[in-house]
Amino acid sequence: MADRVTEGRIVVDAASAVLVITPTIxxxxxxxxxxxxxxxxxxxxxxxxxxxxxxxxxxPAATRTPRGAYHHLLSRLADSLPDDLLLNARDWVxxxxxVDVAQAVGFATATGLCFPSEEDLALLRGTLLDAALDPxxxxxxxGGKGSWWALAPVGPAVLAECRDRLAFSLDLTVPHDPDVxxxxxxxxxxxxxxxxxxxxxxxxxxRFPAIDTPWPSPRRIYLxxxxxxxxxxxxxxxxxxxxxxxxxSAGPAPMVEVFTDxxxxxxxxxVALSAAALLWTREPSTPPLVAATANTPGxxxxxxxxxxxxxxxxxxxxxxxxxxxxxxxxEGESPxxxxxxxxxxxxxxxxxxxxxxxxxxxxxxPQDDFVRHISERDGIVxxxxxxxxxxxxxxxxxxxxxxxx
Numbered sequence: 560m561a562d563r564v565t566e567g568r569i570v571v572d573a574a575s576a577v578l579v580i581t582p583t584i585x586x587x588x589x590x591x592x593x594x595x596x597x598x599x600x601x602x603x604x605x606x607x608x609x610x611x612x613x614x615x616x617x618x619p620a621a622t623r624t625p626r627g628a629y630h631h632l633l634s635r636l637a638d639s640l641p642d643d644l645l646l647n648a649r650d651w652v653x654x655x656x657x658v659d660v661a662q663a664v665g666f667a668t669a670t671g672l673c674f675p676s677e678e679d680l681a682l683l684r685g686t687l688l689d690a691a692l693d694p695x696x697x698x699x700x701x702g703g704k705g706s707w708w709a710l711a712p713v714g715p716a717v718l719a720e721c722r723d724r725l726a727f728s729l730d731l732t733v734p735h736d737p738d739v740x741x742x743x744x745x746x747x748x749x750x751x752x753x754x755x756x757x758x759x760x761x762x763x764x765x766r767f768p769a770i771d772t773p774w775p776s777p778r779r780i781y782l783x784x785x786x787x788x789x790x791x792x793x794x795x796x797x798x799x800x801x802x803x804x805x806x807x808s809a810g811p812a813p814m815v816e817v818f819t820d821x822x823x824x825x826x827x828x829x830v831a832l833s834a835a836a837l838l839w840t841r842e843p844s845t846p847p848l849v850a851a852t853a854n855t856p857g858x859x860x861x862x863x864x865x866x867x868x869x870x871x872x873x874x875x876x877x878x879x880x881x882x883x884x885x886x887x888x889x890e891g892e893s894p895x896x897x898x899x900x901x902x903x904x905x906x907x908x909x910x911x912x913x914x915x916x917x918x919x920x921x922x923x924x925p926q927d928d929f930v931r932h933i934s935e936r937d938g939i940v941x942x943x944x945x946x947x948x949x950x951x952x953x954x955x956x957x958x959x960x961x962x963x964x
Contacts, residue, residue, distance in 0.1 A: 625657055625686075626652055626653070626657070629648075629657055629660055630649075632664075632679050633645060635675075636675060636679070639672065640672065641667070641672060644775070651663075651773075657686055658686060658692070659774075661692075662692070662770070662773060663772050665683055666696060666768050666775070667774075668680075668696060669696035669697070669707050670707050693770075707768065707769050707770065708768065709766070710765065710780075710830050710834040710835075712725070712726075712727070712729045712763065712835050714777055717738060721739060724736070726953065727952070727956065728834070728837075729953060730950055730953040730954075731836050731837060732838070732839065739836065744779070744804065744813065745763055747804055748763070748800070748804060749761060749838055749839045750803075757785050758796070759786060759840065760784040760837065760840045761781065761782070761783055761840075762783075762832060762837055763781055763835060764782065764831040764836070765777055766778050766779075766780055766814070766827075776810065778812075778813065779813040779814070780813065780814045780831050781813055781814070781816070782816045782817075782835060783800065783817045783818070784819070784945050785817055786819070787819060797817045800815045800817070801813075821945045821948075833952070835949070837950070840946050846950050846953070846954045847906065847907055847947070847951050848908050848909070849954060850909065850925055850926060861924040861930075862923075862924060863930070867930070867934065868924075870934070870937075871925065871933050872915060872919060875910060878903030878904055878940055879905065879906075879948060879951075880901055880902070881901065881909070881951060882901075902955060905940050906947030906948070906951070907932065
């Protein structure tokens with residue numbers, strides 16, 4: 560958090576609770592070429608003509624052009640804007656692309672990278688409103704950078720072309736749409752993952768601003784699921800894979816995130832993992848089976864003995880819940896209205912809560928091979944690793960009625 564004041568800039572260091580006031584050096588007064596101080600210690604003549612009239616405007620901002628106003632805005636924010644944004648924004652000002660500057664600085668403001676003054680905010684807001692754009696990003700308190708990022712398994716260009724048929728979770732280790740497949744950088748990432756014995760899976764996601772802005776550029780995120788046991792090893796794998804990808808990256812260098820426990824991932828990385836494409840896995844695996852929600856017409860529902868019935872009910876309720884953002888099902892086919900709601904997996908099978916309802920309410924057992932699967936495991940639900948969870952989601956997105964909205 561920072562607040563600009565007349566005599567300096569206040570910066571609060573939340574970690575040490577220290578209030579630091581950093582003085583700002585005022586700009587030198589304007590001096591006419593014909594005027595010199597009468598003595599080294601006499602500054603009274605600076606900024607005045609020989610006749611005594613001032614050469615300094617009482618309000619320089621009042622006579623500035625829009626480009627001039629943005630030039631000075633960038634100068635005031637030069638100590639906090641990222642270097643690449645500052646360099647690009649100065650070019651955009653020279654080209655008259657002031658809306659682009661306002662969008663990019665707005666995004667930097669929303670994500671807590673800079674703290675414009677009220678005067679600067681008014682300039683930015685006016686530019687966006689004049690262009691019929693939403694200035695909401697300038698009004699947001701900094702509560703979490705992830706809310707201003709959009710994440711998808713493909714880049715913005717492919718997303719624009721394939722949005723109608725694209726799922727949130729893609730499995731590119733099985734036959735897939737070639738439009739969303741791997742490219743040279745993905746191939747380099749796969750090679751890097753294959754070269755490390757302790758990497759079990761590799762995903763690709765794309766991160767880009769959730770608002771319309773020319774900065775920052777879209778960037779890939781590669782997520783690696785590993786067996787390493789120490790944080791030092793995590794740091795080593797992250798740096799090693801990042802270095803190996805740098806030569807193959809034509810655009811912004813990709814982010815590399817390495818993890819062993821998905822529950823320990825921060826918010827942005829966890830969302831990225833759920834909206835990613837699975838590129839490679841160490842162990843071969845097949846997609847999970849989907850349990851039939853209803854019996855085939857004409858089949859007589861099978862009934863289970865009390866002990867097996869209780870085991871199956873417990874197993875069905877103990878599966879890993881699956882969240883399916885952005886999808887809807889035709890009326891009558893979705894179990895969302897059931898007491899439990901939703902979908903579940905154990906890494907081998909995927910089933911809807913409607914199966915539990917039918918067994919509990921109508922004493923209708925699931926299909927035989929699913930019951931046999933549960934019985935062979937003595938009703939104990941195994942842990943579901945991130946790879947199996949992703950494949951379960953990808954399988955659900957492939958169901959005929961389950962289409963992205």
